[in-house]
Ligand SMILES: Nc1ncnc2c1ncn2[C@@H]1O[C@H](COP(=O)(O)OP(=O)(O)OP(=O)(O)O)[C@@H](O)[C@H]1O
């Protein structure tokens with residue numbers, strides 16, 4: 335079946351022109367298919383500057399890739415007809431990191447919900463419009479009578495963020511890209527918001543791309559996880575494999591930095607980069623070589639391809655060159671079908 339959204343060999347470079355800073359490769363050769371049948375949650379994890387927001391903006395069609403294509407039902411987004419483009423804009427919605435910034439303080443929250451519903455002709459009349467908005471609020475656990483009529487500053491941070499989820503849901507999208515939706519809220523609200531993202535997938539058939547720097551929440555709600563490092567996908571696949579048992583040295587480092595609640599399991603020891611890796615040229619070879627405890631000569635030469643290490647995981651690391659089944663071009667092939675998870679139980 336044709337994927338609703340497909341990134342095909344996308345790279346994005348910033349700068350490098352006349353009077354511009356030196357070129358920076360924010361995303362390299364990225365390919366992924368996003369399916370909605372069945373809908374699932376894909377978590378994109380990586381430290382600051384790894385290219386997550388760049389990827390989100392490219393998938394939303396607001397940032398043109400330097401090379402490669404973004405396809406909507408198999409057709410390049412840049413070449414869609416007016417009607418198809420309008421459908422693309424409705425089908426692929428986003429939720430941003432800081433909801434306060436996205437609000438106009440002079441409008442009540444009703445306004446922000448109504449704009450999308452009107453723009454995409456979701457309701458035929460005022461009464462229907464009200465019903466759509468109330469249903470969307472209820473879907474994310476908010477009471478319409480307590481939410482509507484209020485100004486943004488009269489809501490808590492968690493309520494504001496859930497209004498953003500409701501706003502995205504009200505236009506009946508097929509894909510929602512959520513860029514750090516819980517980074518501005520405290521731990522007690524995090525579970526509620528993550529729960530509402532899961533509701534989108536489970537009850538409303540929306541596929542979610544959940545972007546975060548936090549491996550713990552990625553594991554809590556992601557069916558599949560994609561670990562990014564300096565614009566490349568270091569490791570990707572079933573969340574149940576990638577997080578509990580990482581195989582890429584970078585994912586191992588990330589997992590090692592999560593505080594462990596079980597005192598019998600010590601923190602993983604911070605490993606030192608190998609002697610060879612210290613000579614790494616940042617513009618050549620594996621992007622992780624300078625921090626990698628396993629760096630070999632070959633790692634300084636060329637970025638490793640994605641090796642399919644087992645049925646549900648790929649890793650871009652020469653450690654798996656001999657043992658891997660194949661080189662994978664599109665890691666969605668290793669992704670697993672969604673499982674039922676409860677964020678609130680895991681937090
Ligand atoms: N418009 C731009 N012009 C120049 N460089 C940019 C631009 N946008 C992003 N970058 C650079 O691209 C790299 C990736 O940035 P991006 O915002 O995608 O990272 P991120 O993973 O979302 O980070 P964070 O976790 O801090 O949000 C960074 O080095 C950033 O400085």
Ligand SMILES: [Mg+2]
Nearest residue numbers: 386387388513
């Ligand atoms: Mg970002």
